[in-house]
Amino acid sequence: SSELTQDPAVSVALGQTVRITCQGDSLRSYYPSWFQQKPGQAPVIVIYGKNNRPSGIPDRFSGSSSGNTASLTITGAQAEDEADYYCNSRDSSGKHVVFGGGTKLTVL
Amino acid sequence: EVQLVESGGGLVQPGRSLRLSCAASGFTFDDYAMHWVRQAPGKGLEWVSGISRNSGSIAYADSVKGRFTISRDNAKNSLYLQMNSLRAEDTALYYCAKDTEDYSNYFDYWGQGTLVTVSS
Numbered sequence: 001s002s003e004l005t006q007d008p009a010v011s012v013a014l015g016q017t018v019r020i021t022c023q024g025d026s027l028r029s030y031y032p033s034w035f036q037q038k039p040g041q042a043p044v045i046v047i048y049g050k051n052n053r054p055s056g057i058p059d060r061f062s063g064s065s066s067g068n069t070a071s072l073t074i075t076g077a078q079a080e081d082e083a084d085y086y087c088n089s090r091d092s093s094g095k096h097v098v099f100g101g102g103t104k105l106t107v108l
Numbered sequence: 109e110v111q112l113v114e115s116g117g118g119l120v121q122p123g124r125s126l127r128l129s130c131a132a133s134g135f136t137f138d139d140y141a142m143h144w145v146r147q148a149p150g151k152g153l154e155w156v157s158g159i160s161r162n163s164g165s166i167a168y169a170d171s172v173k174g175r176f177t178i179s180r181d182n183a184k185n186s187l188y189l190q191m192n193s194l195r196a197e198d199t200a201l202y203y204c205a206k207d208t209e210d211y212s213n214y215f216d217y218w219g220q221g222t223l224v225t226v227s228s
Contacts, residue, residue, distance in 0.1 A: 030213065033213055033215060035153070035215075037153075042203060043145075043153065043218055044218070045214070045216050048214040049214065054216060086153050088155070088215075094211075095158065096155070097143065097155040097158060099153040099154060099155060100152075
């Protein structure tokens with residue numbers, strides 16, 4: 001299956017650490033990307049590959065993968081991190097990209 | 109500065125066609141694959157189609173295969189999406205996204221999107 005499963009909603013206290021997970025068989029073959037999307041804005045990539053962070057993304061964002069599960073960790077969550085987060089990967093053909101359903105992160 | 113600017117969206121009746129364009133600047137366009145991703149109102153992201161740097165590799169989501177055609181003109185730094193036989197469920201904000209490689213799932217830049225509304 002090429003589906004990716006994410007928890008619909010996660011909350012974290014300000015300054016605490018939160019892990020957002022993404023599950024799917026395709027993650028055994030391909031590293032994911034993680035995207036942050038705030039209301040009314042286009043998605044922004046925050047992590048891609050094994051654990052690559054684009055320039056401008058704070059180092060509190062990190063990624064990891066094990067088996068069929070990938071995780072995005074925010075260490076010391078800030079109010080501005082409140083957003084929807086999406087993972088993606090590819091199917092077995094390597095050509096079709098699939099997105100997870102998204103996780104709404106609330107920073108309390 | 110990388111810029112992706114989509115255009116061509118609008119209100120269209122079911123069964124009709126629409127062609128989206130994405131004008132790229134600020135990077136060497138023909139070095140990277142490109143993708144279309146859509147987002148229905150209040151819903152999540154859905155990958156629509158991808159095209160490799162030289163158009164040699166193209167793929168479509170099952171939901172649009174046979175109705176949509178992706179293409180690119182490297183001389184014009186432009187990406188296109190020809191959408192035929194449009195359905196109500198195609199209503200969405202359509203984003204153009206730049207790949208970090210010649211075909212991957214790593215999309216490092218996105219446009220602001222163009223809205224397609226399919227309704228009678």
